[in-house]
Amino acid sequence: MLIIVGPCVIESEKVVMQTAEHIKRLSEEFTDFEFVFKSSFDKANRSSHRSFRGPGLEAGLRVLQRVKEEFGLKITTDVHETWQVKPTAEVVDIVQIPAFLCRQTDLILEAGRSGKPVNVKKGQFLAPWDAKNIVEKLKFAGAVDYHITERGVSFGYNNLVVDFRSLVIMREFTKVIFDATHSVQLPGGAGDRSAGQREFVLPLIRAATAVGVDGLFMETHPDPDKALSDGPNMIPLSQLREVLETVQRILSAVPSTSRG
Known part of the structure; x- marks a missing residue:
């Protein structure tokens, strides 16, 4: 199972490296999982123009490259515009398309042509069967x-809810990842920023793992209450082990939930 995990945004090199070091240690213990470190160089869809967005493409990719070199972790990050795909693909192992941009054809095609695997977040407005059109665009572009x-x-x-039928429906035509932390987000729920319900992250992870997915996406932070983006729905770094142990137990009880 793929485990995509890391801080929402690159808010400082210190936070990124601290988090990556912890994830590296867990990856050496939980060898049944394939870990991918995630953090965004730019959060281009913040609720307010006053919100922290990140260090930008060049500085952000330098930090992610350091994570890769020092800890040997695979890397992913978001791209928002077509021109960002090429330089990003030179550093990351998976190119990610944010949910709000999942219907941006040019962006998806460019990501598909990058030669790297692509992870597309299904938009909050999209039915699971409509995600097949995203897959067709990626295939057309020659995505690997x-x-x-x-x-x-x-x-x-x-408010967001998870329809667990979507995991089954989409797995009929593609590999599926469940994003546990953004699923408990309350978009715009705090006025000029999003709120969240962190207490539901683990229950949703348990449910998605039992239903059957190919990977889990979860954002984590050493101190989520002080995080500069998406703090209310991120998992405290100290609790990540508990989450992974839970997933491991469910997979051992229901082995057919993973494609292998």
């Missing part, structure tokens, strides 16, 4: 490998 990530669907204003 791809996943679609479920991250909840809009349920009224400032």
Whole structure:
């Protein structure tokens, strides 16, 4: 099972390296999982222009390259524009498309042509069967490998819910990742920023693992309450081991949930 994990945004090199070091230690213990370190160089869809966005492409990729070199972890990060794909693909192992951009054809095609695997977050507005169109675009572009990530669907204003049927539906035509932390986000729920319900992350992980997915996406931080982006829905780094142990136990009880 793929485990995509890391801080929401590159808020400092210190936080990134501290988190990556912890994840590296866990990767040496939980050898049944394939770990991919994730952090964004730019959060281009923040609720407010006053919100922290990140260090930008060049500085952010330097930090991610350091993670790769020092800890040997695979890397992924978001791209928001077509021109960002080429330099990003030179550093990362998986190119990621944010949920709000999952229907941006030019961006998806460019990512598909990058020669790297692509992970597309399914938009909060998209039905699971409509994600097949994303897969067709990636295939057309010659993508070498791809996943679609479920991250909840809009349920009224400032609220997301997870329809676990979508995991089954999308697995009929692609590999599926479940995003446990963005699924508990309350978009715009704090006025000029998003809120979240961190207490539901582990229950949703348990459910998705039992239903069957090819990977889990979760954001983590040494001190989420002080994080500069998505703190209310991130997992404290100290609790990550418990999460992985839970996933491991479920997979051992229901081995057919993983494609292998």
